[in-house]
Amino acid sequence: MNEIRRAEVEDFLYHEAALLDAWRLDDWLALLTEDATYRVPSNDEPQSDPKNALFTIADDIRRIRARVARLKDPHAHAEFPRSRTRRLISNVRIVELQPLVVEANFVIYRFRGNDDVRQYVGRYRYGLERREGKLRIKSREAILDAMELASLGTVSFIL
Numbered sequence: 001m002n003e004i005r006r007a008e009v010e011d012f013l014y015h016e017a018a019l020l021d022a023w024r025l026d027d028w029l030a031l032l033t034e035d036a037t038y039r040v041p042s043n044d045e046p047q048s049d050p051k052n053a054l055f056t057i058a059d060d061i062r063r064i065r066a067r068v069a070r071l072k073d074p075h076a077h078a079e080f081p082r083s084r085t086r087r088l089i090s091n092v093r094i095v096e097l098q099p100l101v102v103e104a105n106f107v108i109y110r111f112r113g114n115d116d117v118r119q120y121v122g123r124y125r126y127g128l129e130r131r132e133g134k135l136r137i138k139s140r141e142a143i144l145d146a147m148e149l150a151s152l153g154t155v156s157f158i159l
Contacts, residue, residue, distance in 0.1 A: 009102050009128070010092045012135045017087040017106075020158055025068045028158070032137045033129060036061045039141045040159055043148065056144075056155065071157070078156035084111040085157060089124075099138075102126045106142070108159065120159060121145045 019028040040057040059067060070076045085108055092104040108120040127139035142159035 006092060006094055013089050013092060013104055017089055021085050021087055023082055025072060029068055034061060036137055037139045038064050041143060043144060078154060083157050100128045102128055
């Protein structure tokens with residue numbers, strides 16, 4: 001594997017955040033590997049396995065693609081009109097090199113209709129791979145810090 005630097009990882013995560021905030025979901029999908037996973041574990045057991053515990057989201061690549069298709073569908077009322085989001089990524093850390101595991105803190109501000117602004121705070125954990133010279137997402141976890149999700153409303157967008 002080519003040497004990886006934190007700045008390259010940061011640029012990649014900032015690019016991903018910009019794609020999601022701009023609702024460029026097809027471009028975001030292009031960042032994922034063919035066997036990618038996207039997970040949002042429960043707040044009380046964030047280190048659990050989705051096979052043995054309840055997860056808010058536990059998607060394989062097929063389900064990720066279906067989620068994106070639903071989000072883009074104007075008949076999907078959960079996100080039509082779509083939410084506006086602004087993601088702030090910080091404290092990017094490479095925690096393992098083989099395989100490449102990266103963690104970062106996030107705050108997502110969500111604006112939707114006349115609702116109050118919602119804030120989602122937590123930590124991302126990525127499994128990244130270099131494919132054809134570019135970083136790609138093999139696994140993506142959004143671990144929320146909130147003790148309960150009811151106050152956050154429906155999480156219908158991609159954290």
